[in-house]
Structures are given as C-alpha cells and as structure tokens.
Amino acid sequence: MPGAVKTWLARHAQTLVGSLGRIVQYPLATLMTVAVIAVALALPLFLNVLLQNTRTATANWNQAFDLSVYLDKKAGTDRAHALAKRLRTRADVAAVRVITADQALKDFRDTSGFGKALDALSDNPLPNTIIVTPTLAASTTEGTAALKTSIAALSDVDTVQLDTDWVQRLNAMLEVLRRVVWLIGGLLGLGVVLVVGNTIRLDILNRRAEIEVMKLVGATDGFARRPFLYSGVWYGLGGGLGAVLLVAAAVAVLADPVENLAGLYGSSMRLRGLGILTAAGVLGVAVALSWLGSWIAATRHIRAVEPS
C-alpha cells in the first residue's frame, strides 16, 4: 500500500532528522564520541595506507630475479664481453648486460654522493659485472638457483649474487604487518562498537522517563529504539568522515617528504592516499560498527525500561 509506505518513510526520515537534531544539542559530548570513533578508525586506516604504498613501491621487486655476476679483477673488459656472449646462448637466459668497472664507478660516483671520496682512490675497486636475466620459465627459485650454480662454475667468475632472499624476507615482513594492521583494525573496530554502545546507554538512561511514557502509550521496543539507532548512524557517519579527513591530512603532511625520499632512491613514487571507493567503504564500515554498537545497547537497555 503506497500510502502506508509513504507514512513509514516519512516517519523514518523524521526520526533520522530528529535524532541528528538531538545529538547536536549536546555538541561537546557528540564531538567527543565522534572524535573517539574517528581516531580509532584513522589509526588502522593510516597504517593500511602506508602498507599499501610500501607494497606498490616494492611490487616490481618481486620479479627482480636478475643475477649479478661479478668477475675476477684479473678479467678485463674483453673477457667480460666474451663471457656475456657465451651466456646469451643459454636457453634459460633471456638477457645479458655488461657493466664495465669504469661504467660502474661512474654510476656510483654520480648517484652516491661520494664523488670526492672516490677521487682519492688510486685505482677502481669495482670489478666488471654481468647482469643476467633468466627467462620467465627459469625465473623460479629452483631455476635461478640452478643458473647461479652453473654460472659460478665458469672461469673468470668470482661470485654470483642472487638477490631474492631479501625480497622474500620483505614480502614475509609485509605479510606480518598486514596481519598486524588487521588485528589493530579489528580491536579498534570493537572499540568503536563499545564506545557507541556506552554513549547510547547513557543516552537511554537520560531519557528513561521519555521511553517509559512512550511504552505507556503503546510503543513497541522497536519504536522506542529507533531514534537511538539513528543516533548511532550519525555517530558512525561523523566518525568515519573524521577518520577519512585525518588520514587525508596525514597523507598530505607526508606527501612531500616521501616524494623527496623516493627521489633520493631514484624513484618517482608518490604517496597514494585513500581512493573514493576506500573512503566510501570506510564510511560504510564506520556506520555499520556504530549502528551495531547502538543496536546492542538500545536493545538491551530499552527492554529493561518498564513503566512502573
């Protein structure tokens, strides 16, 4: 029946606005509740932003299965190129690149900032190096290990370094951090439920007389509970918005230093904040947690209010 639906919607809209009006009547108390929710949500959210950015920054390192082949100091540039030519013929090698000792020293001088100190050296301490990129098929832990052993056995080769160990460690560490962020997020989410629940509980105690009157004239528990649920929704919306703003502010504060830091490592990485979708998700989660808190408190405590 459209008329009944209209009445029902109008009633809910009225309660929604009414509960907003009521909580802004006590701006300080409301602000405190909203601020607690905002901070509680902002912390895991911000950690997550940092984590996501770290993962983005290191994502291409996962494919960094290049082998660095350091040659004997005695082996000259000609021998390095000859060895490179031999390596190119291997079936498990995709690309080979020679970095001569002179070139390496030049690169190091340009990027490290130790230019003056390097001038003090009488001769170049760096060896000729060959960077070997395995084929995709060989880019497995076993494949690269086999390639490493095979190359290390060649003459003129001093050491072969395979830099996957620390990448694996980094990934493991990020996984641990990711779980930690989820744990913190879960605990603080529980905190939001409890904080809102407690606020609503106090609200119900303050309005006990009103709830009694409503029940005396025939209100169901559900009817008496409704304004408190909407209060919860407002708290959640305010807290979620606050959390998004806090994280946005933190990202803005860190953006320049991070870009600067990345630049020093020769990267053009920029700190990425919350996307629109994530922000909307945060608001949704905040409203849901807050609603849950108010639902639990209101259901419990309104049932206990009986006219006498």
Place this chain on the structure above:
Amino acid sequence: MIRFEQVHKRYSDAREALAGVSFKIDSGEFAFLTGHSGAGKSSILKLIALIERPTRGQVFVGNQSTASIKPRGIPQFRRQIGVVFQDHKLLHDRPVADNVALPLIIAGYPKREIDKRVRAALDQVGLLSKEKSRPLELSTGEQQRVGIARAVVAKPRLLIADEPTGNLDPDLAVEIMQLFKRFNDVGVTVVIATHDVHLIDRFSARRIVLDDGRVIAETGNTVPQDGAAAGAGPGAAPIAAP
C-alpha cells in the same frame, strides 16, 4: 469491559497490595476507585494497563484475559486504552501538539490524520490555542488537560486515570472531572482512581471503595439503561449540583 476475579497482587516487598479483589465494570460506565492511599487503587489500574501482572486471580479487559497477552502483545493492547497520570507524564522537550500526537505516531497514522485528530483532541480539552506551547509553559491544570487529550486522541474505548486531580485546586479538579464525564457521555468507559471523597460526592457515578487491598463497599451500576443520559452530547454532562 473490566472484570477482576479474586485478584491478588503481592509486590517484591511481600506486602499484599490486593487481597482477593473481585468487581466488574460494564462498557460505558463511569467508575471511581476510592480509598485511602495504599488501599490498592493504583495497583488495580496498573493491572488493567498491564504495567503489572496479578500474582493470583484473573483480570479481564474487554472480555480478554490479560493473562493471555504476551509481552510482545502489550504495546498493541495499551493502544486501546487511554491512560491519564497524576504527574501528567508529558515530554517537556516538545510542544503540546507533539505530546498529544505521540500515541498516533506510535500507531503509525498518516500525518494528515494525526494533525486532524490532534487538533480535535486539543479542541475537546479547550487547549487548541496552546498547541505550539511547551508543556512547562502551561499551568498544572492545563498540563493535565494535555495529558487527557493525549489519552483520548486515539479514541480508546477505555480511559483510566490515576489521581488525575491530585495536584489541582478544587475548582480545577471539578473542571477536569467534568471533562472525563463528557468523554463518558459519548460512550467511553472511564475508571478514575482518587482519594478525594468530597470531589466524587458531587458526581453520580459508580463507586468501588477499597481498603487494605479489599473491596469494602460498592455502589451499583449507574449506566442509565433507559438511555436518559446516553444521548447527551459533550458539554451537557449530567453532573450533580454541589
């Protein structure tokens, strides 16, 4: 309309508020429950409104045993009863009209219907001009009339009142009683608990006198079976002269 059968009510402090009360109030009656304070008047009203449950015995309201009403059914049950309290129990944070509208909002009436009925109820108690006032801006007598408007706005067939004139001076008290009488004249069953014997002496109404949780005296059914007063409209209340 209301029937008590050997009703006992014992509160947690072991005091027996009602000790085997039986009486019957017919539909359309105007009845006073009297007796000194603590005699059990309020307990009876609480049992009728399902604020309390009897310890023993049966309470029937509108031919339905209240024992058959589960907690979930209480709100729906209360919507059929208008209740007036000594302390009015108005909500001070909203205007008079919103207070009166409360039972209709709870029952889910459409807004247009609510506005119409609220104005009619306020008109009946003579407070139409005060619909936008806050309860605390009104006198005690006016607040009680708001309470009555709220009790009758959903057009209940039963109106119960607990010491509705308890805080009023005698002239105002008579006015309030006349108001109740007018609703009774249009067919509403009215039950009023009061200890004010002088006041009820001025009304020719059914009386149930209580003492220490028992009915000690009772006047008969005063519903005019010949319809002498039944046709009288509001304002023409057949009230005995002082």
